Amino acid sequence: MSVLVYVEQVDGKFKKSVFEAVSYAKAIADKQNTNLTAISIGNVADGELKELGKYGAAKVLNVANEQLNNFVNQAYAAVIAEAAKKESADLIVLSNSFSGKGLAPRIAVKLKAGLVDGAVELPNFENGFAVKKTAFSGKAFAITTLTSANKVIALNPNAFGVKESAVETVIETFSPEVKSTDLVAIVKEIVRATNKISLPDAELVVSAGRGLKGPENWGMVEELAELLGAATACSKPVSDADWRPHAEHVGQTGIAISPNLYIAIGISGAIQHLAGVSSSKVIVVINKDPEAPFFKVADYGIVGDAFEVVPKIIAALKAHKG
Amino acid sequence: MKILVCISNVPDTTTKITFTNDNTQFNASGVQFIVNPYDEIALSRAIELCEGGKGTVTVINVGESNTDPTIRKALAIGADDAVRVDAFPRDAYFTAFQIAQYAKSNDFDMILCGRESIDYNGSQVAAMIGEFMEIPSISIIKKLDFDGTTATIEREIEGGKEIVSVTGKFVASCAEGTAEAKIPNMRGIMSARTKPLEVVAAQEIEALAKITKFETPAPRGAVKLIPAENSEELINLLHTEAKVI
Numbered sequence: 001m002s003v004l005v006y007v008e009q010v011d012g013k014f015k016k017s018v019f020e021a022v023s024y025a026k027a028i029a030d031k032q033n034t035n036l037t038a039i040s041i042g043n044v045a046d047g048e049l050k051e052l053g054k055y056g057a058a059k060v061l062n063v064a065n066e067q068l069n070n071f072v073n074q075a076y077a078a079v080i081a082e083a084a085k086k087e088s089a090d091l092i093v094l095s096n097s098f099s100g101k102g103l104a105p106r107i108a109v110k111l112k113a114g115l116v117d118g119a120v121e122l123p124n125f126e127n128g129f130a131v132k133k134t135a136f137s138g139k140a141f142a143i144t145t146l147t148s149a150n151k152v153i154a155l156n157p158n159a160f161g162v163k164e165s166a167v168e169t170v171i172e173t174f175s176p177e178v179k180s181t182d183l184v185a186i187v188k189e190i191v192r193a194t195n196k197i198s199l200p201d202a203e204l205v206v207s208a209g210r211g212l213k214g215p216e217n218w219g220m221v222e223e224l225a226e227l228l229g230a231a232t233a234c235s236k237p238v239s240d241a242d243w244r245p246h247a248e249h250v251g252q253t254g255i256a257i258s259p260n261l262y263i264a265i266g267i268s269g270a271i272q273h274l275a276g277v278s279s280s281k282v283i284v285v286i287n288k289d290p291e292a293p294f295f296k297v298a299d300y301g302i303v304g305d306a307f308e309v310v311p312k313i314i315a316a317l318k319a320h321k322g
Numbered sequence: 323m324k325i326l327v328c329i330s331n332v333p334d335t336t337t338k339i340t341f342t343n344d345n346t347q348f349n350a351s352g353v354q355f356i357v358n359p360y361d362e363i364a365l366s367r368a369i370e371l372c373e374g375g376k377g378t379v380t381v382i383n384v385g386e387s388n389t390d391p392t393i394r395k396a397l398a399i400g401a402d403d404a405v406r407v408d409a410f411p412r413d414a415y416f417t418a419f420q421i422a423q424y425a426k427s428n429d430f431d432m433i434l435c436g437r438e439s440i441d442y443n444g445s446q447v448a449a450m451i452g453e454f455m456e457i458p459s460i461s462i463i464k465k466l467d468f469d470g471t472t473a474t475i476e477r478e479i480e481g482g483k484e485i486v487s488v489t490g491k492f493v494a495s496c497a498e499g500t501a502e503a504k505i506p507n508m509r510g511i512m513s514a515r516t517k518p519l520e521v522v523a524a525q526e527i528e529a530l531a532k533i534t535k536f537e538t539p540a541p542r543g544a545v546k547l548i549p550a551e552n553s554e555e556l557i558n559l560l561h562t563e564a565k566v567i
């Protein structure tokens with residue numbers, strides 16, 4: 001029995017959500033008195049792999065195979081399942097990222113493992129193995145009990161936090177055979193805006209809606225986001241109208257996020273919008289209509305015209321930062 | 323070309339979510355059920371790809387007879403025929419297994435799902451079908467083109483996109499962008515009543531996960547209003563009180 005955590009790399013680096021998954025897996029391993037092994041696939045330098053030790057990974061399996069430089073979930077799932085067998089791991093943890101969502105279900109079928117996706121808390125061992133996850137687009141939580149011997153958990157970003165628990169790390173090369181039938185999907189191109197903070201794992205988010213009248217008015221939203229080190233988001237009508245890219249659209253049919261701070265500017269707070277953002281830890285609403293439904297779920301509210309309020313906030317933030 | 327589209331039956335997006343039986347069951351009373359919004363996107367793209375006699379679209383649902391109205395809605399949107407695997411969809415593993423079994427014995431070029439069902443938000447079924455069938459699965463796609471042999475797909479990744487090409491059978495789960503959701507017209511609604519809906523028995527396989535309890539998010543405290551003249555104060559409060567910046 002042991003715990004295996006898959007550590008997703010982007011251009012040879014690990015993101016915060018990976019350290020979070022390692023911290024989470026370590027907490028479970030400690031509770032079960034067992035070891036934590038990490039598995040990394042692709043080109044990652046030893047120095048970066050060693051970082052995983054800070055969060056409790058005593059061993060890192062390093063799979064460096066030319067054929068696996070790009071993410072192909074079918075092949076990655078096979079490799080991770082092999083690693084699980086080799087390490088006698090009965091629990092596999094990974095982040096519920098875009099790639100994680102395509103990977104976890106395949107690992108689960110391979111290992112005949114029950115899967116909890118979108119986990120937000122550590123498992124509860126009192127009545128079997130029960131994990132709390134988001135459901136109904138953030139309108140509720142579901143406690144899911146896994147009844148299988150093997151288990152897979154995909155952890156939501158920003159749900160658990162990064163917790164240091166330093167151990168000595170051993171890096172071990174792992175070279176399982178890769179079947180060509182697992183490499184049918186071919187990655188042709190990756191387009192990534194590296195200068196921007198990615199929305200799904202952002203800790204702070206500044207979002208705006210139709211109240212901003214047009215795409216030309218997003219300058220102040222971007223400025224505020226940049227000063228805060230926040231990602232930008234928007235409501236659905238805004239991306240539908242092509243004022244902003246679809247990737248920024250949050251809510252029931254967009255991305256569901258749970259940052260530490262969500263600032264909503266000129267967004268009414270329709271139920272489908274709230275579905276994707278209501279688990280944010282602190283919500284600030286700026287809206288000129290005191291009756292806007294968003295105020296009902298806000299922690300801080302400013303009733304006023306965004307075009308007057310936001311510049312004042314930007315000025316205050318500049319002063320605060322000195 | 324033959325396309326299989328998987329549709330789930332979910333509560334309407336405006337539903338107020340409540341539970342019964344000591345929070346162990348979703349309270350479906352008075353709730354309107356719809357075709358999962360992402361599945362509508364998948365279905366709409368499938369119909370577009372088959373337009374002009376290029377192919378046929380079959381929809382499949384794993385569910386009991388109460389999901390028939392949702393299946394008819396999919397037929398009204400433009401699917402050619404439908405299959406219902408007659409069983410309660412116990413978990414994603416069970417559901418994906420049923421769909422894979424059906425797909426294995428029918429020669430589909432591609433299988434399209436939604437990115438997730440909006441009730442339990444699993445995002446599991448599509449990739450599980452891929453694994454049961456040992457074919458590629460591409461999750462959370464935003465664009466899908468098909469030239470008759472090779473599909474070119476845009477998949478969402480953090481802060482960008484990835485372009486993937488697949489030759490041969492595959493499964494994909496569709497998000498916004500893949501297509502505009504089609505709305506049924508009068509002719510579609512009329513013809514949906516007579517289109518074939520085959521009911522097949524489920525095959526036995528154990529379920530591995532079970533929802534044992536639901537919780538609703540803790541209510542937030544009352545909003546703290548800051549007068550617009552003092553908007554600057556927000557930064558101070560976020561720093562000293564909320565401690566998020």
Ligand SMILES: Cc1cc2nc3c(=O)[nH]c(=O)nc-3n(C[C@H](O)[C@H](O)[C@H](O)COP(=O)(O)OP(=O)(O)OC[C@H]3O[C@@H](n4cnc5c(N)ncnc54)[C@H](O)[C@@H]3O)c2cc1C
Pocket residue numbers: 208209210211212234235236237238249250251252253254265266267268269270271272273276286287288289292304305306307335359
């Ligand atoms: C199936 C379905 C799925 C959906 N999914 C989503 C989703 O995922 N995400 C989503 O966002 N929506 C979704 N919607 C749409 C949702 O119902 C709302 O229509 C949408 O969220 C409204 O966007 P908005 O708040 O930007 O615009 P509006 O509702 O038009 O609100 C604009 C707000 O701006 C305020 N305002 C105007 N001028 C100013 C000013 N100068 N200063 C300050 N405030 C100002 C107004 O008082 C108003 O409250 C969905 C709808 C359906 C039917």
Ligand SMILES: Nc1ncnc2c1ncn2[C@@H]1O[C@H](COP(=O)(O)O)[C@@H](O)[C@H]1O
Pocket residue numbers: 327328329330331358360361382383384385411414417434435436437438439440442443444445446447448
């Ligand atoms: N009971 C079901 N019957 C048919 N297809 C389903 C069912 N449940 C889920 N799906 C498909 O799988 C996708 C992802 O669902 P899920 O894994 O439940 O989030 C959905 O968008 C549907 O396309």
